[in-house]
Amino acid sequence: MKNRVPNRDFVGARVIDPTLGLDAIRTIAVRNGVIAAIIDGAPAEPDLDAERVDCAGMVLCPGFIDPHVHLRHPGDPQKETLESGLAAAAAGGFTAVAAMPNTRPPIDRASAVSQLIRAAEAIGGVRCYPIGSVTIARAGDSMAALRGMAKAGAVAFSDDGATTASLKALYHAARLIADLPQPFLSHCDDPAFEGALMNEGAISDLLGVAGAPNLAEAAIAARDLLVARVTGKRWHLCHVSARETIDVLRWARSTGVDASGEATPHHVRCTDDQLLGFDASMRVNPPLRSATDVRALKAAVVDGTIDIFASDHAPHAPDDKEPPLSHACVGFSGLETAVAAMFDTFRDLPIATLVANFSTNVARLLGVEGGTLAPGSPADITGLHLERQWTVDPAAFLSKGRATAFSGQAFDVKPAMSVVGGAIVYAVDRSGRPLQGPNAARRAVKA
């Protein structure tokens, strides 16, 4: 089925794996695309055919999985294509992404799930897991063919981009697949507040702009986690932005609900005052909130209430982000800055925790392989340079989406290598110059 990838020994890196409790210089031996061993020193039985990839100065960890990206396929190639989106993911340090179903047409049936899987496999590189929509056409009222989509390979269900409007439909959808492992991923935003262009607060009041209050998110989160409670389904809150939503998540977990929440880089770093002057490029859903919310969200990551990171990569064509506010599409191109931004924001957390939030916990949520370097696992590996100053330049993105919340910001951490099933799908030298192919990659990591 797949081309055989060369056996490789990734040598000299600091290997950090929260599932193995490992943080030490090790060699990762990859055979037939699978992690064969993690070795202190040289392999006992060296495979003379194995390529030696010198990773000195690099951190290697279980491949990062982004549970929340919009690849715009099918339907909006001017915003992103599968090729550009998956390339951006690789460059951003991700070895897998879960694609939200709000495409045109939406991923709301088994055939659409299968087509997306085939299209992504044809491109190769970063793994692409489809998320199916909960309701037909994401219209929020009639259940989609969830069981068929699950069988076709959907890893989760979500009407992301909007809340599933009908509690009745959501409740019955959850019961429909109560026996299956696929979780629901909730986009929490009460539809009654449609028309809101930003966070409701002092800034929206100053600008005279209709805003969505924290309540519009938190009340839906409470609704959806009650569905989780009564149906027993695994549940996940996308892009938590409001402090009250965190309270809701804590409450649900305290009652035994199997629930998690994700934090995005823009929600832990940006506030609604960035829309002063009507900067339409800063529109996003959920909206950038107050400094109080940002503090609460960061605290929730630090205390582990929120233990999953997501980029909510939402690329748009440049014209789509132009003012006025009502015209501008929501969201940022996030795949190529998420890792750096989160490592920068949470520099006081153990690296193993950040790795878990980007990898292990995501794999567990989605029920996909990876998230660990344990022998026998697919050789999905993310390589990072922890101290390599760089400045975000959207013009250099591989994504077609150039609207970022972080343009011009300087970061220390830079993804250096993405390995998927033993294949090096992305590698850069220390100057950040992209090099592709195994030989180039070997040169890169030696440089």
Added chain:
Amino acid sequence: MTADRLLLDLDDAQRPLIEALIKRALEFKRGVADASVRLKGKIVVGMFFEASTRTATSFAQATHKLGGTWHDFHPESSSLGKGETLEDTMRTIQAIGADALVVRHSESGFPHALARHFSAAILNAGDGWHAHPTQGLLDAMTLVEEFGTLDGRRLVISGDIRHSRVARSSARAAHLLGAHVTLCAPPLLLPPTSPGWGFAELSTDLDACLPRADAVMLLRIQKERADGAELPPAEDLMEGYGIDDARVGRMAPQAIIMHPGPVNRGVEISGALMDDPRSRIERQVENGVYVRMAALERCLRAAAAVGAR
């Protein structure tokens, strides 16, 4: 935003700007010898996406008095309605030779968006709930005429503050000139933080505010700005935050009543009070023309200076 060629809002305006514009408006009101040629050869285009009679007419009259030419651009029948982008429409208007644009739109920030595509003068004639800078200036001018200096004077603005661009601009202009501003409304319709917008006192009790007020400004009920899930019935709002004879009796003898118009008679203000000696409603309309003359003159001069570079 008050870059010299732009008068989009008063959000970052400073006192000298407000003072200069009011001073010039007062000069125009007294009579300026060459007023009728100040905008000779200049084309001012009115772009009213939202219905307006008094503001559009006032701007047109101000243009006329300065010797400029006023054209109405009808957005609803323009190519914008046929899918033309804002940028292309603005290029067309600029190519036609417009020296200034007077814009009204239901969306807050819309004139700010236009400013990215238009290098001549832009004056905001009202954007959503956000700003109505010439209304703010004409209200301040009316107060200055009445009281001389506003330092220490107390202005109370009552009604639907939340959805009012007039409240935002008039409160700020009066504040910048030294007035103490109180915003009076039910909690739902007040700014969420105190002081409001960084400077205004908040109150939910109009009756308590009236005795110390030098001026009371009533806001028009604007049902088009919000639906019933966001606004109470008008009668309910006005019972607490409109003005009638009994409430006028609580005001100080020299205090005045203002209203940005058009007035819903018997709603924000009882019919009889329209002609009360305290009412400055007609004075406000009259001053509007002079304030707009001053604003057009300033912005057009700045735009010409930019163009000459």
